[in-house]
Amino acid sequence: MAGKPLRSWVPAANADDCDFPIQNLPYGVFSTRGGAPRCGVAIGDMIVDMAACEARGLVDAGGTFAQPQLNEFIALGRGKWDEVRARLTALLAEGGDESLPLVPMAAARMHLPIRVTEFTDFYASKNHAFNVGVLFRGPENALPPQWTHMPIGYNGRASSVVVSGTPIRRPMGQVRGEDGPVWSRCRRLDLELELGAIVGADSRMGERVSVEEAEAMIFGYVLLNDWSARDIQAWEYQPLGPFQSKALGTTIGAWVVTRAALEPFRCQGAERVAPLLPYLREERPGFYDLIVGWTMNGQAMGRTNYNVMYYSSAQQLAHHTVSGCPMRVGDLIGSGTISGPTLGETGALLEMTQGGKNPVVVNGEERTFIEDGDEIGLYAYARGDGYRIGFGPCTGRILPAQE
Amino acid sequence: MAGKPLRSWVPAANADDCDFPIQNLPYGVFSTRGGAPRCGVAIGDMIVDMAACEARGLVDAGGTFAQPQLNEFIALGRGKWDEVRARLTALLAEGGDESLPLVPMAAARMHLPIRVTEFTDFYASKNHAFNVGVLFRGPENALPPQWTHMPIGYNGRASSVVVSGTPIRRPMGQVRGEDGPVWSRCRRLDLELELGAIVGADSRMGERVSVEEAEAMIFGYVLLNDWSARDIQAWEYQPLGPFQSKALGTTIGAWVVTRAALEPFRCQGAERVAPLLPYLREERPGFYDLIVGWTMNGQAMGRTNYNVMYYSSAQQLAHHTVSGCPMRVGDLIGSGTISGPTLGETGALLEMTQGGKNPVVVNGEERTFIEDGDEIGLYAYARGDGYRIGFGPCTGRILPAQE
Numbered sequence: 001m002a003g004k005p006l007r008s009w010v011p012a013a014n015a016d017d018c019d020f021p022i023q024n025l026p027y028g029v030f031s032t033r034g035g036a037p038r039c040g041v042a043i044g045d046m047i048v049d050m051a052a053c054e055a056r057g058l059v060d061a062g063g064t065f066a067q068p069q070l071n072e073f074i075a076l077g078r079g080k081w082d083e084v085r086a087r088l089t090a091l092l093a094e095g096g097d098e099s100l101p102l103v104p105m106a107a108a109r110m111h112l113p114i115r116v117t118e119f120t121d122f123y124a125s126k127n128h129a130f131n132v133g134v135l136f137r138g139p140e141n142a143l144p145p146q147w148t149h150m151p152i153g154y155n156g157r158a159s160s161v162v163v164s165g166t167p168i169r170r171p172m173g174q175v176r177g178e179d180g181p182v183w184s185r186c187r188r189l190d191l192e193l194e195l196g197a198i199v200g201a202d203s204r205m206g207e208r209v210s211v212e213e214a215e216a217m218i219f220g221y222v223l224l225n226d227w228s229a230r231d232i233q234a235w236e237y238q239p240l241g242p243f244q245s246k247a248l249g250t251t252i253g254a255w256v257v258t259r260a261a262l263e264p265f266r267c268q269g270a271e272r273v274a275p276l277l278p279y280l281r282e283e284r285p286g287f288y289d290l291i292v293g294w295t296m297n298g299q300a301m302g303r304t305n306y307n308v309m310y311y312s313s314a315q316q317l318a319h320h321t322v323s324g325c326p327m328r329v330g331d332l333i334g335s336g337t338i339s340g341p342t343l344g345e346t347g348a349l350l351e352m353t354q355g356g357k358n359p360v361v362v363n364g365e366e367r368t369f370i371e372d373g374d375e376i377g378l379y380a381y382a383r384g385d386g387y388r389i390g391f392g393p394c395t396g397r398i399l400p401a402q403e
Numbered sequence: 404m405a406g407k408p409l410r411s412w413v414p415a416a417n418a419d420d421c422d423f424p425i426q427n428l429p430y431g432v433f434s435t436r437g438g439a440p441r442c443g444v445a446i447g448d449m450i451v452d453m454a455a456c457e458a459r460g461l462v463d464a465g466g467t468f469a470q471p472q473l474n475e476f477i478a479l480g481r482g483k484w485d486e487v488r489a490r491l492t493a494l495l496a497e498g499g500d501e502s503l504p505l506v507p508m509a510a511a512r513m514h515l516p517i518r519v520t521e522f523t524d525f526y527a528s529k530n531h532a533f534n535v536g537v538l539f540r541g542p543e544n545a546l547p548p549q550w551t552h553m554p555i556g557y558n559g560r561a562s563s564v565v566v567s568g569t570p571i572r573r574p575m576g577q578v579r580g581e582d583g584p585v586w587s588r589c590r591r592l593d594l595e596l597e598l599g600a601i602v603g604a605d606s607r608m609g610e611r612v613s614v615e616e617a618e619a620m621i622f623g624y625v626l627l628n629d630w631s632a633r634d635i636q637a638w639e640y641q642p643l644g645p646f647q648s649k650a651l652g653t654t655i656g657a658w659v660v661t662r663a664a665l666e667p668f669r670c671q672g673a674e675r676v677a678p679l680l681p682y683l684r685e686e687r688p689g690f691y692d693l694i695v696g697w698t699m700n701g702q703a704m705g706r707t708n709y710n711v712m713y714y715s716s717a718q719q720l721a722h723h724t725v726s727g728c729p730m731r732v733g734d735l736i737g738s739g740t741i742s743g744p745t746l747g748e749t750g751a752l753l754e755m756t757q758g759g760k761n762p763v764v765v766n767g768e769e770r771t772f773i774e775d776g777d778e779i780g781l782y783a784y785a786r787g788d789g790y791r792i793g794f795g796p797c798t799g800r801i802l803p804a805q806e
Contacts, residue, residue, distance in 0.1 A: 002657060002669065012777045028412055029675075060537070089477060094404070099720045117562070118521065118560065118561055118562060123643060133642075136642070143643055144641055146577070146584065146638055146639060149577060149583065150577055150584070150639065152639070152642075152643050152646075153643065153646055154557065154558070154643040154646055155557070155558035155559060155560055155646070156558060157521065157558055158521055158727055159520070159521060159728065159730065159734075160607075160608060160727075160728050160729060162608070169608075169609035169727050169728050171725070171726035172611070172725060172726070173725050173726055173727075174549070174552060174553055175682065180677070181549065181552045181553070181680065183680050183681070183682070205562075205563060205572075205652070206572035206651075206802070206805070207805070208575065209803070229726065232726070235549055236553065236555070236646075237642065237643075238547055238641075238642070239536075239539070239547055239555075239640065239641070239644070240526060240555050240556065240557040240644040241557050241640075241642070241643040241644020241645075242643065242644075243555075243556055243557060243558070243607050244722070244723070244725055244726040244728065245726070247723075247726045247727070247728035248727050248728070249608070249727070273527045274583070275599070277577065277584065277586050278586070279586070319647070320647070320650075322574070322575060322576050322577075322647055323574035323575070323576055323632065323635070323647040323648070323650045323651045324563075324572050324574050324650070324652070325560055325562065325563050325647065325650035325651070325652050326562045326563060327562070328562055331562075399609075402609070402610070402611070402727075
């Protein structure tokens, strides 16, 4: 049996319910009053100032930690990711270097951790695809015929990806009326509970990447809320897919949990109902045993496990290159809404309220969709033996529309 | 009546059928043997080395012309665009400065003129939307119900945008088989004849841009070939839109024709069949009287006019921001395939061969779709009095698939 888990000299890191034990070490970008944004690593309730560490010669990343996003560090490649992780583990373990430059999280402002090169969103929970399909197209056409054969995805808008805590404005747009479209504020504003994979290596145009290679290209994962304007979506999305209904904003968590930190939690996903073409088959399971859930104005709402997903991020990334499409460091790959089979396990209000028909009660108030002023929070964590690997918060509050 | 058109001291610029008279002055990025890519302006059969001009103090653009893409120059804003255009016109006119640093086009290699921030593709020719709709969904559902009310678009993949002359590899992918999907090389490879608008100013997240403001944000236009794998598209595109079928490559011309150069050719587009919501109405017509066409292995194929389009780039850009989606300098907005009402006016083989049913003859050989080794060229020009404003070539040759 394994012994006691590794502990850190940073006291808060050793609490059972701390998102950021020494086993995690997620990356983010932070600033303190008057300072420039730079890279950091979360430990307990503190941030390791990686730029200061490098300035002191404690780690070597070619100066990339002084950048205001992680892309330049990530582009150094897997060998460097492993090297820095091993070094930080040694420095932060009990008996390590207690002179390490730490900044209290409470004194830091978090920034978008990556410069999002491009953003792609998938549709990889069978429960979600079926539930939403019923609402948009009826039960007979709910699951598209190719759904069990390929990860269906679409290109989203990278410019509207923002970091946790950024307010999101309710959009205006065209929605279906009795007699053609009407101009309206969105009345069916929704969240989507997702994970986002951060691509950590480039691929070449005209060349496919295998599932195994794709997995090795993934640097880590963030929480991702793909805000969705369902009424705008219903009117606009055929035949070219969602567009403005998904461009009001996509919120990602400030902390990128590395693939290395999640490795002990690797597990199978949903059972396959049809064999996959060889280019999508994976040698070993590509999912993680991760509790994921969301809150509304602080109240717990849907909660499920990432292992309900049908396609892994590695499969999605491999499919993304099948035409020869080049991927780049900083590409963000949304998993798709993570929904389990029951209403309490859904990752979107559209599903939980069955298209707005059955309101839910939140702190004593009825809700079908998100109202102005509501705050949505996402969470995710893997439960280890005596520690947990958490993602930190991913929150956003809705501002009224500008009519 | 207008007098004789302005002439340049660069002799080739004054030929009737030259794409690059002094009235045009399109921007591109070029390099010569051993040199770094830098910004230039086309005149006749020469390129004005704008980096060298700036080094000599002939123009002032804050050093941006020494960059390997136009984004930094474009970001200086409209005042600077106008100032440089006026200055170049004076320098290049008869009696101007014949010591200007020129490089023969024949000695230059052209590069992608902009760093494409994000790429969006629209669907704005009613003829094309109807023709393709019939082939994909039958005549009754051909034109989506929202088509006459909004410019339908989708986010494309910026990483696969390449400059004219770059070979394009035929993709592999999933296509529909008798009994589920099969793994196949694309057998229905097509072109799409489009213009691409280059966004020249940022907009703010959460704020809409009017059609008039949107037009002012456009720096210029390029030719754009949105290569399309029709068999992959048919299987993948519902419900989230085209994805890998459009990610094999998008070719743009090397020369960005400025909005200023096109201004004399402003005209009406297609007749409106339904009133637009106020946010899409334009005070003055937003189209250009531009002959556009394409060739296959040198043979003339489809040819029409950009004025067949139903939505202008300014309307597309305004719609793009309706949800509050922020736009950025370097965003590329594809017009959608430009097709007139008859077969000879279509901008895609899918339409011209009616879904591959009626082959066309190209240099004595039958074609339904594009074969390996075939080269597609696009062209566009506006005809002025004694000159024409051309876009230069936009070509691509198809390489065999990597099976």
